[in-house]
Structures are given as structure tokens and as C-alpha cells.
Amino acid sequence: MTLKDIAKEAGVSTATVSNVINGNHHKVSKETIDKIQKIISENDYTPSATARSLIKKESKIIGVVVPNLSEHDPFSSSPYNTQILSWLENYIRNQGYYMMIRTVGRCQDILQAFLTWNIDGLILLGAFKEEAEEIRERVKIPTVYLDTYAEGIANVGIDDYMGGYLAAKYLLNKGHRDIAFAGPVTTEGVIATRFKGFCDALNEKGLEFNNNRYVEAMTFFEDGVKAGKKLAFLKDKCTACVCMSDILAFGIMEGLRLSGLRVPEDISVVGFDNLPECKYSNPQLTTVSQNIKKKACLAGDLLFEMINSKKPVICNHQVTVEIEERFSVKQL
Amino acid sequence: MTLKDIAKEAGVSTATVSNVINGNHHKVSKETIDKIQKIISENDYTPSATARSLIKKESKIIGVVVPNLSEHDPFSSSPYNTQILSWLENYIRNQGYYMMIRTVGRCQDILQAFLTWNIDGLILLGAFKEEAEEIRERVKIPTVYLDTYAEGIANVGIDDYMGGYLAAKYLLNKGHRDIAFAGPVTTEGVIATRFKGFCDALNEKGLEFNNNRYVEAMTFFEDGVKAGKKLAFLKDKCTACVCMSDILAFGIMEGLRLSGLRVPEDISVVGFDNLPECKYSNPQLTTVSQNIKKKACLAGDLLFEMINSKKPVICNHQVTVEIEERFSVKQL
DNA sequence: CCCATTTGGTTAACACGTTAACCAAATGAA
């Protein structure tokens, strides 16, 4: 069933039917509108998005790129990504758009895939600086980044510096002085910024961070278990540890447990993200909370502002973070 | 940059360019092929999926429908859905297709949304019987269901009966006799089938399930907490509980803890799904494990078989389940 | 009554690939 069929059945031209469908009612008489609408609903007709997209050069599709962190368990390896995705889908659907998802391969592939579809907007989750720069140069459609540190893009992130700062400050206030830091080692970007905040909080107290307390670990559970064991047997004993993700914290707690240490009695743990999972763990995890819904909504706002105004936006929203206090930290 | 532009630059017709792009090389001389490919790569040209889709009447898009369980936290409210989604994306991408995601509104909306896009296939996660039946009647494109009990569809599920049976059997073998069952109350479908298996295992041992041990709860954490408290103060004391999802089990463990009971010392808990989160909890959760990757792959196989053979398939795959033993059950 | 405007349309070009039908030149077989 096509526009043409409807037009024939109603005895009018396709232009008229098109006008009715698109609400250009000023061009059509009341009776004609009613007649056409009746035929449309009787036949359960829906216009072809493909044809419409072809001529209007807009697709109502938003492409979303999820970093494929793990070979073995693509995007769900990070529940954080899922949370974001979920809210984005919600936002995009409410705008009357469709969401197309890709986990990354090479940058080139993504562009190819999405640009063939004439997508109206692009959202990149956790892209690296270099990817962002490549995309910035080559893509002309509205693009919003989440958690990417790069110049000249529209980014929505969190106040990473404050996240690191607050985590350390919280532990200091609880009487801790010997604090470890667990996470990937980087020189710039999200983690490095958090680390800077963390160190500055220590410095304010006249403490110096000792680099052998930097427990290197990817943000996966298994890495955390290893890191937890390492932490348990650290020569330079610590009474607390700040972890760069909740999942990592869960792993570290497990590793500590396996090494015979209790959380928080023997050692305190602070996570990062505040995933729903924090409530499932035992002890429930005290963590640096980022408002994921807010991030998704901000990203949506930004993207559709760019789409609707047809003007690029360059900005860097930093959503505030706060400590979500649960039961994994002991008052010394 | 369009096909026409490429053709003009190469001094050939669009048909020839099209043939080169689509690998119909038998119609084109080697030199022409090289010349055209050079121009294509120099100009970074990608054919418009929209135009191609319009004339070929196939889109290379697979629509995936995720049940919107919670108003507040759409599909991530169930990490299970995410897991499935993640593997499906993987499968779909490897087939050279694109994945479009929608969380459900009304059945009508979904169909509308997807059919306008001329999608080549549809995957429904956890649809109800009635929805499945409506879609079965109204949609002619290849459709695969996950975890849906309905006639005349291509379904991929698990052996729910055996899941319930094994959970009970496992606890019985550990010496438990007073076992509760926690989950939504239903008369047919996934949960009802598991419950039947559960009861049959008890009956085999000469035990009768007492209905006041059916702790009604949705499969959310907060519901679980309430259910755990109820369970703790059940007059008809139980030593173990089988829960209809891992998330529910986490909630129940928390509810029990808040009521002063220890898991597994005072009461044992068995979950269902075997999400990665089971390793994060303390005690780590013993659960009925379903192979999510396998389900996703089977669903993919089925869908693409239907797409490629252009023949509908009616079947009901039941992936086997097994107990994943961890530390939430005590030997009596 | 006459010209201007509004009402309610129609026509046809267009967006961009795909593919069936067609064709000329070159090659080959008898």
C-alpha cells in the first residue's frame, strides 16, 4: 500500500494525500481530509520512512556508538553504558526519532555505517580523544560526546576532578590517612583528572600520595579481584581504597575477602558511578555518584538543539557529582 | 556525492558504477573497475542506504523490541535484557545488518515504527502471549521471540520447567525441606512453568508445596527487599528460597539481612539467570544459569535462516539450564 | 461588473540507486 494507492482510492492526487498526512491542512478541504484519513486508517497505511528520508534528506535516525570494551561481553560489560543507552533510547523515542546502535569497530566503519543511513545525529559514548578528533574533522552532522576530553566538541561529562577530590576528602574526614587508588593508568582524560583531584585533596591535608599505592587495574571485576589481592598484601599498608568504577570496587572487595580482609572493618572501599548494583553488594558500596539520567538528558538536549537550530555547538557540560554514602567505609 | 557524480567523473553510466559497487564484475572491464574504484575511494563515497533500501525493498535493519519494565529505568532495569541486547548487536553487526532498538509502547506503535522502515527482521524480548499473537497475525516479516510462550511462532527460550525442578532438587539434596518460592504470580508462561517444575521436584520427595510459602514479588530489587522481610517473618519458617531472578534474589538477601538473618547461615537463597552481578554479591549467588549468549546466537541463527530462506519457521528452542553453584546455599 | 484573491486542488520534477532490456563492436566458428 503506497501513497499512490491511497490517492487513487480517494480520487485525488498524491500531493493532496501527502499534504493531509503532513498536516498541511490549509491546502485541503475538510471533506477531502476526512475521506483520505478514513482510507488511510482503514488500510492501515504508513508512509515509507525510506522514501521520505530519501527526498527530505533527514532520516529521524540517531546513531549511537557504544565502546566495545570486552571481546567477550560487548556493551553490557559495563552496566554504566547500558544505563546511558537506556535513557538515551527514552529521550530519542520521545522526540519521535529512532535509535540505531553500533558497538565500535574502527572509526571508519562507524562513519560508513551511519552516514549511509543519513542519520540526523550521532552520540558517542566514551570515545577517546583521537577518535573524537577524527570524527570532528570528518563528520558534519550534529554529534554529541559523553565523557570525552577533547577540544572543539559538544561534550557531556562529569566533574571528574571533583569526583576524585570528594572521594579522598570523604575518606580523610572519616579519619583515613593511608589511601590507595585503583584504576587504569593514564596521563590524560577521565581517570587522570580524577586522580589529580584525589591527590589535591590529600595535599590539602599535608599528605603526599605515594605512587606504590596506585593499584593498576582495568575496570572489570576479574581485574578487581587481582587488584584486591595485591592491595591486601601491599607492604605500604592502606586503610582505604578509591576505585575508578563500581565494578572494579566489587572485584576489589572480593579480592580483599579472599585474602582474609573484611570490608569495611579491615579496609574501606569507595567506588565510582553509583550503579544500581551498589545496592546489591554486601556491604552496599559507598561511591561517587554521577547522575546518569541527567547526563543522558543533557546529551539529548544538546543533540536536538544542534539538529533543530542547524548550528554546531561546542561546549563541555560537567555534571556535578556527590558521595553516595552506604556501608563500605569505616569511621576510624 | 552520488552515484551520478561518480559516473560522470569516470565517464561511464551509473549502471556501470552500480555494477562495480555490487561486485557484478563480469559486466565490466578490469580497467574500468580500477578507475571507478579509485574515484570512489578518493571521494570517500558511500552509496545511500536509503535509496538502495527503497528500490530493493530490504533495509538491512533488524528491529529489536525491549520490554519497558520500569518507568524509571527503562531496559537497564533488567540487566538480563542488556546482556541479550549486547549479544544480538554483535550477531546482527557480523551479518552486515543494522540494529534499531525500541522499548515497547503499544504493540501498534512498534509495528508502525518498524514497518515504516521496511525492516528485514524483528526480535521481541520477553513479549507476552497476547502481544505475540497480535504480531503473529499482523506482521509478515521474519520474527523471532525470546522467552515467549505462544503457539505458531519462532521462539527461543530456556527449559523453564527444568530450571524450577533443578533449583528445588539442588536444595533438597542439600538437606532442605522447607523451601519458599519467590516471584510474580502467574497462571501461564515462564514463571508458571518454573513453578510447576519446582513443585514436581518437591512431590517426588513426597513433599507438598504449601501455598503460603509463595512469596509474591516482582523481579526488582526493592520488591525483593520487601519479600525478604516477609520471608524472614513467615510463620511457616523456611530454610531456603528459590527466587525468580537474580535481582530479586539480591533484594531478598538484603531484606533478610535487614531482618537480622544471615545468608546462607540462617537461610539459603537460589537465584535465576546467572547474571555477572552474581559474582559481585556477598555471598556470591548460587543460581539457575541460563546461557544468554547461546540464546542470542540461536535467535540470530533462526532469524537469518528465515530471512535468507524467505520461509517462516515455527519452533521452540529450549536452551538447557544448570545450577551454578556459589555460596548462598548452606548444606544442612 | 471586473479584477484580485482565496480555495482546493493538480502536475511534474526530484532524491539516488538498481536492474531488465538493449546495443555496438569485437571475437569466433563454420
Add this chain to the structure above:
DNA sequence: TTCATTTGGTTAACGTGTTAACCAAATGGG
């Protein structure tokens, strides 16, 4: 040499909506 086939293309219709340009009839103002 002549007819048949292969090689390497071209042409044009097609799929499905959208929209600018156009038009006839009706209405209105002076």
C-alpha cells in the same frame, strides 16, 4: 565470408514520497 556469441557497456523505468509551480473555480471588494 557470414552468422553467432561474447564483451563491455548504455538507457530508461522503477520505488515512494515531497514540494515548487501552476491552475480553475469560487468568492469578494469597490
